[in-house]
Amino acid sequence: MNQPIKSTDIHQSILDDQKSQDRRKMMINGVLLLVLLAAPLAIYPVFLMKILCFSLFAVAFNLLFGFTGLLSFGHAAFLAAGGYTTGYLLSNYSGLGTEMGIIAGTLVATGLGLAFALLSIRRQGIYFAMVTLALAQLVFFFFVQSEFTGGEDGMHGIPRGELFGLVSLEDNLNMYYFVLAVFIACYLLVQRVVGSPFGQVLKAIKQNEPRAVSLGYNVDRYKILAFVLSAALAGLAGSMKSVVFQLASLNDAHWHMSGEVILMTLVGGMGTLLGPVVGATFVVNVEYQLSQGPLRDWVDPILGAIFVLTVLAFRSGIVGEIQKFMRRNLS
Amino acid sequence: MSEQYVLETRNLVKEFKGFVAVDDVNLQIRQGDIHALIGPNGAGKTTVFNLLTKFLPPSRGQILYKGEDITALKSAAIARKGIVRSFQISAVFPHMTALENIRVALQTFENTSYSFWKSGNSLHKLNQRCMELLDEVGLAGFANTTTVELAYGRKRALELATTLAMEPEILLLDEPTQGMGSEDVDRVVELVRKAAKGRTVLMVEHNLSVVSKLCDRITVLAQGAVLTEGDYATVSADPAVREVYMGSDGSGERGVAAEDNQTVEAAQ
Numbered sequence: 001m002n003q004p005i006k007s008t009d010i011h012q013s014i015l016d017d018q019k020s021q022d023r024r025k026m027m028i029n030g031v032l033l034l035v036l037l038a039a040p041l042a043i044y045p046v047f048l049m050k051i052l053c054f055s056l057f058a059v060a061f062n063l064l065f066g067f068t069g070l071l072s073f074g075h076a077a078f079l080a081a082g083g084y085t086t087g088y089l090l091s092n093y094s095g096l097g098t099e100m101g102i103i104a105g106t107l108v109a110t111g112l113g114l115a116f117a118l119l120s121i122r123r124q125g126i127y128f129a130m131v132t133l134a135l136a137q138l139v140f141f142f143f144v145q146s147e148f149t150g151g152e153d154g155m156h157g158i159p160r161g162e163l164f165g166l167v168s169l170e171d172n173l174n175m176y177y178f179v180l181a182v183f184i185a186c187y188l189l190v191q192r193v194v195g196s197p198f199g200q201v202l203k204a205i206k207q208n209e210p211r212a213v214s215l216g217y218n219v220d221r222y223k224i225l226a227f228v229l230s231a232a233l234a235g236l237a238g239s240m241k242s243v244v245f246q247l248a249s250l251n252d253a254h255w256h257m258s259g260e261v262i263l264m265t266l267v268g269g270m271g272t273l274l275g276p277v278v279g280a281t282f283v284v285n286v287e288y289q290l291s292q293g294p295l296r297d298w299v300d301p302i303l304g305a306i307f308v309l310t311v312l313a314f315r316s317g318i319v320g321e322i323q324k325f326m327r328r329n330l331s
Numbered sequence: 332m333s334e335q336y337v338l339e340t341r342n343l344v345k346e347f348k349g350f351v352a353v354d355d356v357n358l359q360i361r362q363g364d365i366h367a368l369i370g371p372n373g374a375g376k377t378t379v380f381n382l383l384t385k386f387l388p389p390s391r392g393q394i395l396y397k398g399e400d401i402t403a404l405k406s407a408a409i410a411r412k413g414i415v416r417s418f419q420i421s422a423v424f425p426h427m428t429a430l431e432n433i434r435v436a437l438q439t440f441e442n443t444s445y446s447f448w449k450s451g452n453s454l455h456k457l458n459q460r461c462m463e464l465l466d467e468v469g470l471a472g473f474a475n476t477t478t479v480e481l482a483y484g485r486k487r488a489l490e491l492a493t494t495l496a497m498e499p500e501i502l503l504l505d506e507p508t509q510g511m512g513s514e515d516v517d518r519v520v521e522l523v524r525k526a527a528k529g530r531t532v533l534m535v536e537h538n539l540s541v542v543s544k545l546c547d548r549i550t551v552l553a554q555g556a557v558l559t560e561g562d563y564a565t566v567s568a569d570p571a572v573r574e575v576y577m578g579s580d581g582s583g584e585r586g587v588a589a590e591d592n593q594t595v596e597a598a599q
Contacts, residue, residue: 007462007471014430014475015455195451197443204424204435211422214384215497216410216439225445 025191028274036180045176046244051284052183053241058264058276060233063190065262066271067199068226069206073129073258074116074136078109078231080143080253082238085109087158087248088148098161098169102182102239109235110228112139117227121220133255140253154249158242169243179240186233191273193229202226263303267310269317278318336395337362337531338383338414338501343392345378345555352378354555356392360501365523365532367542370552371575376535377419379552380505383533384409384416396501411439413500419509419535421486425479429470429489432478433461436496460496468492468522484515491522502526504534508541520544539567551575 039048057079064070086105089096120131143149150156160169169175193199204212205219212219242248251257260283268279283303290299314321338360345353353375360366368376381387383394385406394402401409410416424432437457438444446453465471468488473481478489487507494502507523508516520541523532527545536542542549542563549566551558553575559566566572 007466007474010471010474011458011462014428014458017475189448192450193447196447196449197438197441197451197454198445198447198449199451200431200435200438200454201444203427207424207426208422210386210418211424212435213386213406214410214416214418214422215436215493216407216415217444218405218407222445225447229447 029188032274033184036184040173040176045172047288049176049179049244050241051281052179053237053244054261054264054280054284055277056183056186056240057234057237058261058268058280059187059190059273060230060237061261062265062270062276063193063233064226064230065265066275067194067206068202068223070223070227071125071129071262072116072132072227072230073255073262074132074134074139075231075234075261076253076255076257077116077136077139078113078234079238079241079257080248080250081112081139082106082109082235083242083248083252084143084149084155086239087155087242090158090161090243091155094159096161097165098163098243101161102236102243105239105242106232106236109238110232113228113231113235114224116231117224121223121227133258136253136255136258140250140255143250143253149248149250152250154247154251155242156247158246158248160243160246175244179244182236182240186236187273187277190233194273198222198225263307265317267306267317269319269321269323272317272319272323275317275319282318335362336360337397338533339395340379340383341393341395343379343382343394344390345375345382345387346390352555353382353389356552356555356557358550358557360531360533361548362531363529364547365527365534365545367546367549368533368535368552369537369539369542369549370558373554374552375555376552377505378555380416380503380535383503384414410497413498414503415494415497415499415501416503417490417494417505417507419505421483421490423478423486423490423493426477428475428477429465429481430458430461430474432489433464433493433496434458436493437461439497464492464496465489467495467525469518484511484518487511487515487519488522491519491526495526500530502530502532502534504532504536506535506537508536508538516541543567 061072061075064072082105085108086101089104090098090101116132116135119135120128123131144151160175162168163178167174169178201212201217201222205217205222209219238252241252264279264283265276266279267282268277269275286303286306287299290296290302295302310317316324336359338358340356340358343353343356344351356379358379368379370376378387382389385404389402393400396412396414401412404412424435427435434454434457437460438454443449443453462471462474465474468491470485470488470492473485478486481489491507504523508519511519516538523534523545526532534546546563548560549563550560551566551572558575559569559572
């Protein structure tokens with residue numbers, strides 16, 4: 001088709017292409033950062049923190065679902081494990097810095113993620129989803145039965161404490177900027193992971209697993225690492241959430257929560273970086289707005305309808321559809 | 332004795348619940364040969380490929396590579412030893428560019444594939460080699476094209492280039508010309524001939540003109556067992572082969588080609 005062009009030229013144009021893509025990514029990140037920094041001027045910080053926690057949860061889930069092709073139906077377990085661990089430690093050890101409580105919660109979720117991964121990773125497709133669901137239900141019943149979680153009542157009055165013993169997190173704005181900093185760090189981490197050599201292999205596994213095997217990749221190990229990373233970030237989201245709301249409850253462990261994160265990711269756009277953030281923002285807002293009005297009993301059916309509509313008509317989700325539109329009109 | 336064979340199977344058997352798909356197969360592949368595996372549909376050709384690369388575990392028997400028993404190795408380990416397979420349906424990564432497809436293969440031998448914290452730019456040092464490989468199969472101009480947008484023949488060429496990126500000692504090609512027009516077939520024949528230099532190739536192939544042009548040695552499988560083995564002249568003159576493979580009326584090639592399209596993917 002093309003005239004013989006020197007391959008070095010082609011290579012150069014690929015590199016240039018990538019550079020301009022990176023630049024665009026940086027710009028989007030920058031705009032997003034400014035919006036988030038200024039947001040508490042206009043919006044109640046606790047509500048914003050709710051959005052950020054769920055965004056992080058969805059970003060974590062999407063690392064596994066959107067970028068590795070593994071549909072876990074048990075991510076609520078990691079959210080709850082992080083939340084309960086942090087809540088328990090901060091409630092019972094008053095000398096503990098909040099950051100230590102959050103790190104501990106994340107580590108527990110990471111360990112739980114490794115256990116889940118080892119037990120489920122060899123299963124494919126729907127069986128993988130079912131195994132993760134079953135394991136998450138086991139964890140749910142553990143939390144129901146355990147005394148330290150407060151059972152049906154949940155864990156209340158978790159102290160927010162101080163960050164590094166210096167900054168009081170009782171203040172909503174301090175808390176907000178702390179949550180924002182963690183969120184940004186995690187978001188950038190996921191962006192890095194997706195673009196890393198490891199991310200390339202995940203992409204390959206997602207697109208054609210047998211071929212990845214035939215190229216010498218031990219795909220199970222890659223999947224396990226992706227699963228553990230995803231669980232760790234989901235746990236971190238749960239830990240932060242329990243500090244923000246000073247509450248950890250069974251809601252977070254319930255399979256509804258595993259379903260909700262799928263909804264957020266799909267609505268926003270799976271396999272895109274920004275999708276889960278947009279999806280989480282959307283879902284949290286819809287839930288909030290509806291619960292204020294006359295339709296408050298209809299939240300679940302309406303979200304269900306949105307889910308069906310997305311799957312049927314807008315498979316790529318909000319961000320995915322926008323990307324498609326831009327590509328069509330730019331080229 | 333086995334020194335001269337680079338790949339060998341001994342009494343290889345694969346049973347699926349009472350059905351014997353591969354029955355006591357002794358294959359001996361000589362170093363440097365292009366060796367064809369032919370036979371009617373359901374003869375067990377793809378199953379043999381799956382056994383050799385451990386996509387399926389054999390029920391009994393041994394697989395030897397340069398005299399070393401590799402029966403217990405896993406798929407990924409076999410690939411790293413230099414026995415690399417292709418697939419019946421084109422095995423590419425559809426939503427990666429042609430260059431990225433090849434780079435994933437080269438990446439196998441980097442020790443950074445688990446480094447989730449590293450920048451993707453660390454892979455750019457492999458790009459040079461990717462471009463060379465793309466150039467070899469005439470795809471340099473498509474380096475930045477998403478693979479799903481490539482024509483079928485080009486996908487197969489890309490697949491071959493990806494396989495070659497692994498620097499395999501033995502290339503296992505599962506029907507490299509399947510579903511292609513005659514122009515593409517000629518191109519693939521040339522590519523395979525080029526790729527086979529200094530390597531050993533084992534290929535499943537339905538197109539007998541391709542086999543006659545390329546292959547040094549042919550093994551005919553029927554109902555899971557080896558029917559006969561030899562060069563093209565010997566095999567094509569064998570009445571038993573004509574009987575099972577070509578059909579008794581001798582209108583072989585056309586009949587086979589028609590069957591070809593319905594080939595069910597036996598793998599997984």
